[in-house]
Amino acid sequence: MARPKLDTSIRQQQIVQAALDIVADYGPKALSMARVASRLGMVPSAIYRHFAGKDAMLDAAMDLIGRKLMDNVTAATGLTADPMQQLRELLLRHVRMIRENLAIPRVVFSEDALGASVERKARARDILRGYLAAIAGIIEGGQAQGAIRRELDSKTAAMIFMGLILPAGILWHVTDGRFDVTRHAERAWQIFSRAMSPR
Amino acid sequence: MARPKLDTSIRQQQIVQAALDIVADYGPKALSMARVASRLGMVPSAIYRHFAGKDAMLDAAMDLIGRKLMDNVTAATGLTADPMQQLRELLLRHVRMIRENLAIPRVVFSEDALGASVERKARARDILRGYLAAIAGIIEGGQAQGAIRRELDSKTAAMIFMGLILPAGILWHVTDGRFDVTRHAERAWQIFSRAMSPR
DNA sequence: TGTACATCAGTGAACGCGCGTTCACTGATGTAC
DNA sequence: TGTACATCAGTGAACGCGCGTTCACTGATGTAC
Secondary structure, three states, rough: OOHHHHHHHHHHHHHHHHHHHHHHHHOHHHHHHHHHHHHHOHHHHHHHHOOOOOHHHHHHHHHHHHHHHHEEEEEEEOOOHHHHHHHHHHHHHHHHHHHHHHHHHHHHHHHHHOOOHHHHHHHHHHHHHHHHHHHHHHHHHHHHHOOOOOOOOOHHHHHHHHHHHHHHHHHHOOOOOOOHHHHHHHHHHHHHHHHHHHO | OOHHHHHHHHHHHHHHHHHHHHHHHHOHHOOOHHHHHHOOOOOOHHHHHOOHHHHHHHHHHHHHHHHHHHHHHHHHHOOOOHHHHHOOOOOOOHHHHHHHHHHHEEEEEHHHHOOOOOOHHHHHHHHHHHHHHHHHHEEEHHHHHOOOOOOOOOHHHHHHHHHHHHHHHHHHHHHHOOOHHHHHHHHHHHHHHHHOOOO
16 A cells, blocks of 8 residues: 555656656647657556546646746745845756756646646646745845845836746747857846846 | 639638637637638638648748737837837837737747747747847847947847746736736836836 | 630548547556465 | 465557548639630
């Protein structure tokens, strides 16, 4: 009873990771049960031992993305107490995420994932809101200690922060990785941090 | 010879518009030849009188999006000579575009459209680059006449400009239009214009 | 003006394909006696 | 330690479905005489 449960949870992880890898490599349209299975050396029907169906698998994948985003926040805020430094860390992690695991931006903007069910759209909404709220929280922390202009609306600033990297991620994807996201992030950060700073 | 050509070009417009409407209403996954046809009261095979296939239809749709984006630029720059006013106009038009025709952000980020062929990805890349270049051009104009900080990298600033509205568009979509894009755009503009201004 | 013809947008049946999913099964593994 | 049994991840054939696309056709319309 302990072993099979472990096996299943390991298999679930493997399946979700395989699904995200496929989306990263070939796009959401290429994500089929057959492809996921073959990537793990299984037969398509075997996946149904671990997930009720494709929808359940996608839900798990979306949860993983949400967790990874939040892990970034936790890691960045744990590294330093300076809110501007935290934002900078978060930005760099976001860049790394785009470069390493293209699946995240692809899935987040994918209609395959969002268009399908009301529940998944709600899930995506909650992930996005949670992430934005976390960023806004950092900004408010900065405002409280005077490192960030107090007149700024923290939520708007959080959205702009996301916007620093989002179009760059798309351009990176559309140019097959030839666009230099890291350099862009550095430059965008200069402008952003200046816009945040009081004076 | 004159009439059939006209008819075909009208039909092509109708078909492309129907395709964009479907994407706007139900997402890229719902975009099938059958659905496009039924929206126009036709039979699926009739579409093949006007387009070689689905790919050709999607190419035309992407071209239309590119044209609409560029129309926005032309309209905004034609309205005033002040580069900051031009950017503001462009931002508002972008907001209106999101609110009216959800298809544009949906298609631009859709993997259904991008993932498929190398050529379409290249087309999307060119549209995006063209749009960014146009924005960068406005910014450089502003720098030349001293309305915008000269130290700014115009391309980075152009990307940030796009980023003002992009995450908001996603949030708008994911909340089924409950997120107030217009208000966000106003607030984001305040922050952006301040970051652009010299002093 | 009236008739014969060419053009061509639209039709409808048919196709092959990949998809998500089902279900009875197999056979390895861990457990009980 | 050895045997009998239960568990359950993985199998493979089969399914119904919607998709993009084809092709021989129809019938309205514009043109030539």
